[in-house]
Amino acid sequence: MTPISHHPACCSPLQDHWPLPFALPGVQLISTRFDPSLLDPEDFTRCGVPGMSAVSKRQTEFLAGRLCAREALRRATGEPCTPAVNEDRSPCWPTGAVGSITHGAGWAAAVVARHEQWRGIGLDVEKRLPPTRADRLVAEILTPRELEGYVELDEAQRALLVTLTFSLKESLFKALYPLVNKRFYFQEAELIDHDSTGRARLRLLSDLSEEWKSGAELDGQFVQFEDDYLLSLVSIPA
Incomplete structure (x- = not known):
């Protein structure tokens, strides 16, 4: 997959860190801060993330979460891809991966791991x-x-x-x-x-x-x- 170099102004640079107290082997956590006032409607296209119809706050947190998820997938599995949306609105993770996305009050993050190590993982801010x-x-x-x-x-x-x-x-x-x-x-x-x-x-x-x-x-x-x-x-x- 060709990497996408554009990073939107509405999101801070992606951060690879582990703020939680206990490390989990093989689990990648990526986070960013986001500002809906800086969202450009073209950011979805430039970032290779499918757009959505919603208010700017919801659009920005969705974009921020997907960018974190894609980078976490790249680090955990070597395959960067953007999780689609299931009919129940949950993220659709690729085969062999488990993950979770969270966002709130201007901060978004995603965790991803290989299914062979973790059956399930949930993250909430x-x-x-x-x-x-x-x-x-x-x-x-x-x-x-x-x-x-x-x-x-x-x-x-x-x-x-x-x-x-x-x-x-x-x-x-x-x-x-x-x-x-x-x-x-x-x-x-x-x-x-x-x-x-x-x-x-x-x-x-x-x-x-x-x-x-x-x-x-x-x-x-x-x-x-x-x-x-x-x-x-x-x-x-x-």
Whole structure:
């Protein structure tokens, strides 16, 4: 495949780094910052990314995510390609690769790995929720067990807990959905452990498939960066 040299002004140079606390062998993470006000409608054509009909913010985050995914695929597999969009709106990864794309608040990233090493991988970025919004959303995101002790926390701790739980469950969904082909929601999994090192552990509360049943546990990790961003990842080894 002929490499595409154009890099749009709406995206910062792609960054190859690993901000999370625990490295995963064979997994590539590429990120960029994006600014919808700098999007040129011709950027999609110049970058070799299929265009889409949406507001400029959605177009820019889509473009940024696909550029990250293509570079992550190149580094992980040696084959740069732009993931298409499945009918369910999820990225369509090439055979032999697994991956995940995330974007929010001007930052986008993608992780990619070879399927022979990892069965599933989910990545999610969030800006920390304001305390008032966290309190409004908490009953939707946290299970009754996760809610134990919530009211005793101060508002900053509550906001962080809701943001963290939300993000890890989003990453869990992205990692598992391609394996179970079934949508599931916040109350169907719970965060059973997390610590100051960035380790996390989640447990399914519903049967999603013959393999992935209620009680199954998965590992996750997370990091806070630039004060108000939180990045989480859930990975399933081969």
